[in-house]
């Protein structure tokens with residue numbers, strides 16, 4: 001993506017953004033403020049990502065646009081009983097969700113990757129064919145091998161994306177984690193990457209997209225296979241897309 005100007009690059013990244021509001025207080029007015037920003041002067045974001053309670057208002061807010069409505073289940077701990085997750089998925093679908101982000105049981109997953117494959121398959125079935133993003137919480141894993149193991153297990157279970165982080169633990173996305181997940185995607189021959197957790201500035205987002213383009217080819221960096229999930233990135237992307245200087249400082253470990 002070397003020949004793109006910063007403004008053009010930022011515009012492309014807006015189209016790959018999962019604009020996220022997952023504050024712990026689950027306040028409806030915060031969701032409303034986020035939803036107002038999803039259509040930018042430089043095009044729509046890829047998706048909004050909200051708590052299940054806010055899926056209905058999101059569906060109304062983005063009606064008539066290509067913006068997807070993502071929600072989170074088994075979130076953020078990854079240890080809820082299946083019945084709860086199944087219930088949340090059913091409700092989310094009934095309310096208009098079009099993408100499901102599920103936290104895998106990353107604490108047990110390294111010892112038992114088949115359980116991750118099984119649980120992702122269950123979610124995929126319950127989601128009725130909608131895209132499923134498996135959140136691996138890479139900041140809680142010991143090393144690259146564990147990240148690749150979990151990513152491979154999730155992709156075997158049918159995950160459409162493997163996603164780094166919930167944004168709820170100290171370490172969010174890192175370049176090392178993104179690279180590990182891309183290697184797992186390449187090995188599986190299927191799947192997309194969602195980088196999330198602490199991504200706040202244009203330069204950081206661009207570094208992840210450059211990495212994905214370098215490893216997978218430039219066509220990979222589009223909303224079908226590449227997303228950035230972030231609550232605080234859009235302002236900077238819009239500024240850069242509009243020809244202004246980035247004013248963000250680095251947020252995560254890139």
Ligand SMILES: O=C[C@H](O)COP(=O)(O)O
Pocket residue numbers: 020022049165166167168172196197198199229230231232
């Ligand atoms: O799924 C995305 C994350 O929750 C967003 O994390 P963030 O608030 O650090 O951008």
